[in-house]
Amino acid sequence: xxQGAIVHNLSIDDHGNPGLPNLGVSVTLQPGAKxxxxxxxxxxxxxxxxxxxxxxxxxxxxxxxxxxxxALSVTEAAPAPPMR
Numbered sequence: 001x002x003q004g005a006i007v008h009n010l011s012i013d014d015h016g017n018p019g020l021p022n023l024g025v026s027v028t029l030q031p032g033a034k035x036x037x038x039x040x041x042x043x044x045x046x047x048x049x050x051x052x053x054x055x056x057x058x059x060x061x062x063x064x065x066x067x068x069x070x071a072l073s074v075t076e077a078a079p080a081p082p083m084r
Contacts, residue, residue, distance in 0.1 A: 002029035008055065012039070012048045012064065016083040020047050043068045047081060056080055 002008045007030055014022035021044055027037050043066050050060035061077045 001034045002031055005031050007031070007052060008060070009051045010037070010048060011051045012046050015047050015049070015081050017081050020081065021045075026051065041066055047077060049077075049080065 007028060009026065009028045011027075012023040012025035014020040021041075023039055023041055023046055025037065025039060025048075027035055029035055046064045046066070048062055048064050049056040052060075057080070059076070059078075061080050063075050063077050065073045065075070067073075
């Protein structure tokens with residue numbers, strides 16, 4: 001759910017870095033919109049961010065960790081990996 005007053009995005013990809021896993025997810029939502037996204041991903045750590053200009057730099061980024069048992073956790077990414 002985009003609870004903000006402006007457009008936001010959820011991207012889960014390699015951020016231009018070949019060492020990061022790329023799920024190829026990019027979902028953009030208008031304010032107030034809701035969308036479910038099914039992601040089939042192996043256990044591991046994945047980088048996510050908002051690709052709206054300036055949002056990632058403002059802190060809309062993190063790492064999604066998926067455990068072998070399917071448990072999810074999220075941590076802040078500070079700083080973001082450089083785009084290559």
